[in-house]
Each structure stands twice: as C-alpha cells, then as structure tokens.
Amino acid sequence: MDLTVLIIKALVILVIFGVTLLIATYSTYAERKVAAFLQDRLGPNRAGPWGLLQPIADAGKMFFKEDFIPAQASKWLFILGPCLAMLTALMSSAVVPFGDSIRFGAYDVPVQGIDVNVGILYVFGVVSLGVYGVMIGGWASNNKFSLLGAIRAASQNISYEVALGLSIIAILMMTGSLSLRQIVAEQANVWEWNVFTQPLGFIIFLTCAFAECNRTPFDLPECETELIGGYHTEYSSMKLGFYLFAEYINMFTSSAVIATLYFGGFHYPFMNQVHDLLVNKLGGTVGHNIATGIGTLLFFGKIFFFIFFFMWVRWTLPRFRYDQLMNLGWKALIPLSILNVILTGAGLLYDFKYGTWAIVFVMIGLAATNAIKAPRRKPAAQPV
Numbered sequence: 001m002d003l004t005v006l007i008i009k010a011l012v013i014l015v016i017f018g019v020t021l022l023i024a025t026y027s028t029y030a031e032r033k034v035a036a037f038l039q040d041r042l043g044p045n046r047a048g049p050w051g052l053l054q055p056i057a058d059a060g061k062m063f064f065k066e067d068f069i070p071a072q073a074s075k076w077l078f079i080l081g082p083c084l085a086m087l088t089a090l091m092s093s094a095v096v097p098f099g100d101s102i103r104f105g106a107y108d109v110p111v112q113g114i115d116v117n118v119g120i121l122y123v124f125g126v127v128s129l130g131v132y133g134v135m136i137g138g139w140a141s142n143n144k145f146s147l148l149g150a151i152r153a154a155s156q157n158i159s160y161e162v163a164l165g166l167s168i169i170a171i172l173m174m175t176g177s178l179s180l181r182q183i184v185a186e187q188a189n190v191w192e193w194n195v196f197t198q199p200l201g202f203i204i205f206l207t208c209a210f211a212e213c214n215r216t217p218f219d220l221p222e223c224e225t226e227l228i229g230g231y232h233t234e235y236s237s238m239k240l241g242f243y244l245f246a247e248y249i250n251m252f253t254s255s256a257v258i259a260t261l262y263f264g265g266f267h268y269p270f271m272n273q274v275h276d277l278l279v280n281k282l283g284g285t286v287g288h289n290i291a292t293g294i295g296t297l298l299f300f301g302k303i304f305f306f307i308f309f310f311m312w313v314r315w316t317l318p319r320f321r322y323d324q325l326m327n328l329g330w331k332a333l334i335p336l337s338i339l340n341v342i343l344t345g346a347g348l349l350y351d352f353k354y355g356t357w358a359i360v361f362v363m364i365g366l367a368a369t370n371a372i373k374a375p376r377r378k379p380a381a382q383p384v
Contacts, residue, residue, distance in 0.1 A: 119180035
C-alpha cells in the first residue's frame, strides 16, 4: 500500500474513532435531556451553557472517585471485564461505511475504517465477544447478584443473537454479499432500501438490538429492583464508567448498523443528481468530496434518529419480566425470522422482493382483531 494512502487511511480511522467517542460521550447528556423532556423536567443545566459541559463533569467525577476492588474478587479478571467490554464496543464500528470516498489527487479513499468482504461477520464476531466482558466482570466480583446479572446477560445475548443473525440472512440472500459497503451499494434507489423490502427483518433486528445493548425494556442484566446494580454492582470509579460508556458506544454502533443495513447507509434521495451538480459546478475532486460530506452528514442524521429512538423507548416502556423476555426471543422472534427467510427465498425464486410484507399485514390484522375482540370494561354504575 502506498504511504500516502496509508496516512489517509490512518487519519480516517482516527477521525471515526474520535467521532465515536464524542457521540457516545454526549449521548449521556442527550439521554438525560430526552428523559427530562418526556418527564416535563429541565435536565442538566448547571455545568456550562445549557448543561453542555455535564459529560465532562461526569467524566471527572468518575476519574477521581475511589477505585475499589473487593477483597475476595479475582483482581485481574475484575479489571479485565470492563476493559474487554470497552474494547469490543470500540472495535465494532470499524467496518461501517460512513460515506462514499474522499479524493486526494489520484487517490480515492473510502470513508470507512476497514473494508473487508465479510464485514457483517466481523460485526457479529466482535459483538459476540462483548458478552465476555460482562460475564468476566460479574463472575470476578465474587457477588451473587453480580453473577446472576452476568448469567442473565449471557443467556439474553445468546438468545437474541440467534434471531438477529436469522434476520440478516434474508438481506444476505438479496444482496449476495457479506460486505457492508456492497449492501449499501445495493440500496442506491430509495425504494430499494431494505426497510421497504425487509420490513419484518427490520423489526426483528431493531428489537434484538435493544436486547444486545441491554437497553430498556431488555435491561434485565442490571435490573436494580432484583439485582441491585446487576453485573457491575461491585464496580466503582472509571471501571464502572467503562461499562456504562460501552453501552452508549454499542447504542451508537447499533444505530449505525441499522442505518447501513436497512436505510441505505449514506445514500439519500436524488444523491446522484446532487453529486453530478456539485462536480459540474465545483470540479471533480472538490465537488465529489462535498457530495461525500453531504452523504456522511445525512448518514449521521439517521444514526442520531435511532439513538433518540433508543432513548425514547427507554423512558416510555416498562421493563419486561425475565420469562417474558425469553419467551419473546425463543417463541416469537426466532420463528418469525425463520419464516422471513423462507418467504424471502420464495420471493427471490419468482423475482419479487416485497414478499415479506405478507407477514406484516397478517400481524397487523391479528393485532387489530385481538384489539376488537378484547373485553371492554363496563362503566361503573353512577350513584342515584
């Protein structure tokens, strides 16, 4: 590889790494602002203008708190747990294509950390390793509540990864590639975005993403009403901060993967016309780079929407019971994802991409029928 290309790639990777950390940092601020808005409160408003320095204050608090390790804990594993959770969270966004490409003279560098032809398998492999950070931390704490939270996390992640993988198989069947950039390229036309051709797969993937990120209503591994703090009960200082921060990085990565797989990635309506107009007006290199920047900004707009959706759901829906969580994963999502794969295969056999809408219409019909047939409470008798 040419030295210039290597330097440019290194700069792209550093920028992606920095942007990931910045967005995850201010996701903590956004979470509290969204919660305040939904609960008719103000939220953080003291540290800096509009409370914008609150994440910096929180980080300082975490760094300067006492770093405590329980006497009976397995010390090195206790330290390794949050480090592994943080490492896997940061690695998972490396293969996400954040934009088209940047031109520097004769060089054309994709706006992507690494472009591998098995990108989606890389994401699955790294995400699967993330559960080890939770398991190691919960076991090394030598605390029964921490261990129960770790066991819950492992069983939850394993259960929902099955449905998650099956939901993506339908996309792989339609695109014929494991490369995330190729999957994005297949969605150049807005009506070919996978959210339109795979609506059921999108619903299953989105639901499983909540479970993989341990977000409400799937936050049973850290259910404070049953397990105190769950798997990180014994953690303090920045080791606790790593666990909490990893959750927000995972939320950012999940939003980026959802936008990549189902919402066209960096594509947007009339993208080719905008690109040609900018190239004709500003020249090949400058026009192309500005067009790439517009696509990247709109891609981040999609990511921010899903991050907001994660927060909106957290402060709207109550937590599931654990048996409800497992029943949803094994008895509902996995059969539906298998049915989705079968219908996708049948649609491809007859060159029809929208066959899975049949399941969505059936589900809507069943929900409407149940709502109509649901018993109505009789109004209380009025006193005479």
